[in-house]
Amino acid sequence: MGIGCAAHRKPQPARTGRRRRTEGFPVIFIQDPPVGGGYTAAMIAPPEPSPWHEARAGAVAILPAAVAVVPFALLLGALAAEKGLSPLEVALMSALVFAGSSQFVALDLWTTPAAWVTLGSAALLVNLRHILMGASIAPKMAGFHPIARVLALLLLADEIWAMAERRAAARPLTAAYFFGLGGLLYVNWVLFTTAGAVVGARFGDPAAYGFDFAFTAIFIGLIAGFRHTRGFLPTVAAAALAAVATQAVLPGPVSIAVGAAAGVAVAAILPPRREAAA
């Protein structure tokens, strides 16, 4: 629409009807009715967008990952059913563990009866990267209530964490945004892994449709978002090469930890930024 659009120059009818009721009342009564009173946190920081908006923005941001994860959730449920797990056990595992890669690894190692030491150790190894992720994202949760911070960290997953980092790079991260991210993916994961266990049928290999590559693509897009940070290329190159080299010697999740450590080490060794000297 052009600025000189004739329709815009038409005199607008005066909108008086809806305002009359509030005339003479203090403005504060219109914005914060004293009867509501539930949103003290929002009142402390008035310039921030509403929690509802933040939560919705988080849910929208995680939506591509939530959709891409459905075939894998169904597959995981079906695999678990094949290993003899009941839908209740699958639901419990997804709800309490909520870590796709470690759940796939666990099912790969699953024996009957289940060996809890082996499976617990495998989960620990696969999720070592969470320590780095948590250490990186926790300081960006300064505005969270302490309980909300703990709950948010319990929802830490690759996609959620990456989206939260991306958000934190642009503006302050809010608890509502984080729970928007995490809530959708969590419900989605528990629901569809359980559905997979109930149906138990064979789903086609998600790789056949390129679905597995959705995760790689999401992560490539997110990596590209960090390309303006200092030492970006050496960091990514070191992490990738170390991960591939480790994978060749010791296949499995160890490569993630080793690769990440290599990238972080290179970033630390590179000459510090100029402003730091001041």
Add this chain to the structure above:
Amino acid sequence: MSLDPATLAAILAMAAATIFTRLAGLVMPASALRHPRARAAFEAVPAAVLAALIAPTVLATGWPETVAALLTALAALRLPLLAVVAVGVVAAALLRAVAG
């Protein structure tokens, strides 16, 4: 709906492991981030972890994955994330079909 005790123990062990790794980041002292090198290291965490996560798929699976990743990276310089994902998935599916 059955709940086997050994399965429950395994699930709880896995849960304990993931709770530990997820909350371990909380106990990192804030003072550790004051040193410029430490800060540089922490700023590098997201890209480093993500790169390590995808590197075996991108570099050591086969040429279709490598080329698809390259196309995805090019798309990521220009397009929004959803379009980037679409480019990646379509490229991977087509190139794998070509590779047979």
